[in-house]
Amino acid sequence: xxxxxxxxxxxATDRDxxxxxxxxxxxxxxxxxxxxxxxxxxxxxxxxxxxxTGHVVADPxxxxxxxxxxxxxxxxxMQAAGQAPGPARRRAFTLRRPRSAFGA
Numbered sequence: 001x002x003x004x005x006x007x008x009x010x011x012a013t014d015r016d017x018x019x020x021x022x023x024x025x026x027x028x029x030x031x032x033x034x035x036x037x038x039x040x041x042x043x044x045x046x047x048x049x050x051x052x053t054g055h056v057v058a059d060p061x062x063x064x065x066x067x068x069x070x071x072x073x074x075x076x077x078m079q080a081a082g083q084a085p086g087p088a089r090r091r092a093f094t095l096r097r098p099r100s101a102f103g104a
Contacts, residue, residue, distance in 0.1 A: 012036040039067035
């Protein structure tokens with residue numbers, strides 16, 4: 001079981017640009033622009049959530065589902081407190097069912 005003290009969520013800074021690019025590259029995607037939250041486990045950044053779009057990039061070689069869930073919850077709380085972008089946030093956190101490769 002993962003201890004709570006190992007998970008840290010913090011705002012991304014300009015110094016995180018290279019780190020975010022690395023995680024996005026591992027995730028085979030491009031990072032978004034704008035403010036973001038970084039999720040760290042044991043001091044290692046493993047996921048990033050972009051506040052304006054809700055786009056997430058995560059290290060596919062680590063277990064990150066709990067980190068992404070925590071990032072989404074923190075962003076939701078920030079929005080409720082007026083500390084995060086508005087309407088785009090609501091749309092970004094709408095859960096979407098994954099599409100089946102078989103068209104069902």
